[in-house]
Amino acid sequence: MILDKVNSPEDLKRLSLEELLLLAEEIRSEIIRVTAQNGGHLASSLGAVELVLALHRVFDSPRDRILFDVGHQAYAHKLVTGRKDRFHTLRKEGGISGFTKVSESPHDAITAGHASTSLANALGMVLARDLMGEDYHVVAVIGDGALTGGMALAALNKIGELQKRMLIVLNDNEMSISENVGALNKYFKELQIRKWVQDAEKLGKNILERISPQLFGLVDRAKEAAKFLLHQENPFYAWGIRYVGPVDGHDLKGLVHILEHLKALDGPTLLHVVTKKGKGYKVAEADPIYWHGPPGFDPKKPEKVSKGYTWSQAFGDAVTELAHMEPRLFVLTPAMREGSGLVRYSLEHPERYLDVGICEDVAVTTAAGLALRGMKPIVAIYSTFLQRAYDQVIHDVAIENLPVVFAIDRAGIVGADGATHHGVFDIAYLRTVPNLQIAAPKDALELRAMLKKALEVGGPVAIRYPRDNVERAPEGVWPEIAWGKWEVLKEGTEAYILAFGKTLRYALEAAGDDPRVGVVNARFLKPLDREMLRELSRYKLLTVEDHQKMGGFGSAVLEALNEMGLKPEVQILGLPDRFFEHGAIPSLHRQAGIDAEGIRKALAAMGVALVHER
Numbered sequence: 001m002i003l004d005k006v007n008s009p010e011d012l013k014r015l016s017l018e019e020l021l022l023l024a025e026e027i028r029s030e031i032i033r034v035t036a037q038n039g040g041h042l043a044s045s046l047g048a049v050e051l052v053l054a055l056h057r058v059f060d061s062p063r064d065r066i067l068f069d070v071g072h073q074a075y076a077h078k079l080v081t082g083r084k085d086r087f088h089t090l091r092k093e094g095g096i097s098g099f100t101k102v103s104e105s106p107h108d109a110i111t112a113g114h115a116s117t118s119l120a121n122a123l124g125m126v127l128a129r130d131l132m133g134e135d136y137h138v139v140a141v142i143g144d145g146a147l148t149g150g151m152a153l154a155a156l157n158k159i160g161e162l163q164k165r166m167l168i169v170l171n172d173n174e175m176s177i178s179e180n181v182g183a184l185n186k187y188f189k190e191l192q193i194r195k196w197v198q199d200a201e202k203l204g205k206n207i208l209e210r211i212s213p214q215l216f217g218l219v220d221r222a223k224e225a226a227k228f229l230l231h232q233e234n235p236f237y238a239w240g241i242r243y244v245g246p247v248d249g250h251d252l253k254g255l256v257h258i259l260e261h262l263k264a265l266d267g268p269t270l271l272h273v274v275t276k277k278g279k280g281y282k283v284a285e286a287d288p289i290y291w292h293g294p295p296g297f298d299p300k301k302p303e304k305v306s307k308g309y310t311w312s313q314a315f316g317d318a319v320t321e322l323a324h325m326e327p328r329l330f331v332l333t334p335a336m337r338e339g340s341g342l343v344r345y346s347l348e349h350p351e352r353y354l355d356v357g358i359c360e361d362v363a364v365t366t367a368a369g370l371a372l373r374g375m376k377p378i379v380a381i382y383s384t385f386l387q388r389a390y391d392q393v394i395h396d397v398a399i400e401n402l403p404v405v406f407a408i409d410r411a412g413i414v415g416a417d418g419a420t421h422h423g424v425f426d427i428a429y430l431r432t433v434p435n436l437q438i439a440a441p442k443d444a445l446e447l448r449a450m451l452k453k454a455l456e457v458g459g460p461v462a463i464r465y466p467r468d469n470v471e472r473a474p475e476g477v478w479p480e481i482a483w484g485k486w487e488v489l490k491e492g493t494e495a496y497i498l499a500f501g502k503t504l505r506y507a508l509e510a511a512g513d514d515p516r517v518g519v520v521n522a523r524f525l526k527p528l529d530r531e532m533l534r535e536l537s538r539y540k541l542l543t544v545e546d547h548q549k550m551g552g553f554g555s556a557v558l559e560a561l562n563e564m565g566l567k568p569e570v571q572i573l574g575l576p577d578r579f580f581e582h583g584a585i586p587s588l589h590r591q592a593g594i595d596a597e598g599i600r601k602a603l604a605a606m607g608v609a610l611v612h613e614r
């Protein structure tokens with residue numbers, strides 16, 4: 001195998017073009033093999049193989065800095081930068097990350113996972129380079145989806161003004177996770193010379209060149225002039241950035257040629273490459289949405305596997321039904337239609353659905369605008385990505401107490417996507433916001449009850465639920481819920497575990513049938529159910545949450561007890577003050593001590609050693 005000879009990008013420079021082409025196919029097979037075992041971002045990484053090889057052929061990483069926006073398309077990059085022997089550990093606990101990670105390799109220029117960060121990072125690097133009088137290239141690879149993020153567009157504006165030497169490679173496959181959205185995306189389609197036109201052009205060139213080189217030269221110059229005119233209103237020109245393209249992102253030879261040329265240019269240049277998401281693997285090319293991030297699969301017989309009924313689907317089913325009952329309901333997603341369970345909703349209520357692109361800030365403030373004019377918006381958003389819109393939650397929604405509902409998916413540890421994707425800060429960053437209420441349902445029925453009630457509350461409400469399966473709730477059933485009230489699931493004589501969401505299962509498992517330990521579904525985190533808390537303050541209390549300990553639910557309980565002048569023995573279980581890497585959710589929960597075992601240990605330390613513990 002040629003890949004056996006590649007231990008660093010240096011080795012790529014010694015390969016012939018034929019060997020490079022063979023290497024691309026070997027890399028594709030290795031990406032498919034390992035993603036089939038471990039799951040991962042298959043289609044994105046398959047689409048970037050030639051681009052990665054061309055970049056590492058032309059540039060000199062790690063001296064030159066090559067940044068990958070989101071970092072999920074960088075499996076080929078990992079394979080040619082000394083990690084091929086560890087590639088089988090991709091996304092596994094203790095293994096290599098599924099994204100680029102500075103601490104993992106000198107070739108990983110940024111730690112990524114959240115979109116749209118590469119251009120501002122690159123801007124910082126070129127400023128540092130020039131201030132320190134150093135001389136290296138900075139290349140940022142950004143997808144058409146990531147380019148819909150405000151951070152990226154704002155960075156372009158600054159990059160164009162400063163005119164620092166850097167190369168931006170737009171990897172345009174017309175896809176985000178779903179089909180890409182936005183005016184720029186439409187513009188790229190117009191700009192792109194369709195494959196069939198490119199082929200026709202190549203055919204025309206061959207014929208014309210044979211007939212009359214002069215005529216060919218004339219036609220070619222006319223085409224270039226037309227393209228130049230076409231590009232004049234090119235937004236990148238407005239941003240002061242040299243635009244080159246669109247070029248075929250799978251033509252390895254052509255990419256190497258053009259990158260060699262662009263490498264010599266000064267100022268900022270954007271090379272627009274057109275790729276096929278899932279390139280080289282038929283099922284992924286045919287359905288880049290499913291194969292964006294499949295769980296494991298049989299590489300010989302790749303089939304879609306059902307992940308079971310999830311909280312996301314329970315949410316999607318609930319809002320789809322709700323929208324028939326509430327004509328002012330409007331659902332927004334920042335580029336996570338599938339992940340947030342909104343495919344059915346988007347088909348049944350297209351006029352009250354909006355995918356804003358990868359810009360959570362725009363999603364939240366657009367919801368504010370909708371609420372100001374009488375609509376009832378729901379922002380469907382992952383906990384980790386809501387971090388991108390914290391000021392918008394405060395400034396545009398909470399201050400005026402607007403009726404916006406935040407359906408916060410992936411709340412808690414999420415597993416293989418690791419530290420950049422765990423949703424473990426939202427309680428802390430939301431509970432300090434006045435007017436905003438926070439709830440966490442124990443099952444799909446309670447989720448339906450909370451969503452329906454939240455639309456009537458009249459102010460902002462955040463409802464958080466985990467990345468997990470859940471038992472389906474019957475359609476058409478809308479139970480009532482005592483808003484703000486906790487629920488005792490099991491009585492106890494000595495201690496009570498206050499839990500919600502996913503940790504409730506651990507609490508019930510830990511308490512078992514021991515009469516001394518009660519379990520409370522503390523489903524309202526703000527406001528807390530102070531009346532029940534006062535009653536329970538006669539017992540020892542153990543709070544448990546799938547969230548950072550600092551600033552979380554347990555902190556809120558302590559603050560409330562303090563304000564009420566109550567001093568029961570309280571222990572808080574939550575994630576310690578560090579980042580959790582990628583790994584299996586149960587294993588990470590065990591490490592954090594928030595699973596049934598951790599709860600039993602904490603109770604034993606409080607003098608309540610459970611019956612089967614004796």
Ligand SMILES: CC(=O)c1sc(CCOP(=O)(O)OP(=O)(O)O)c(C)[n+]1Cc1cnc(C)nc1N
Nearest residue numbers: 044072113114115143144145146175176177335
């Ligand atoms: C991995 C992940 O979380 C991805 S990959 C991806 C699509 C990126 O599209 P792009 O065109 O940039 O790349 P492509 O896959 O090669 O087409 C999204 C929306 N997400 C979720 C997401 C949402 N919001 C933010 C701020 N960051 C991320 N990463």
Ligand SMILES: [Mg+2]
Nearest residue numbers: 143144145175
């Ligand atoms: Mg894309």
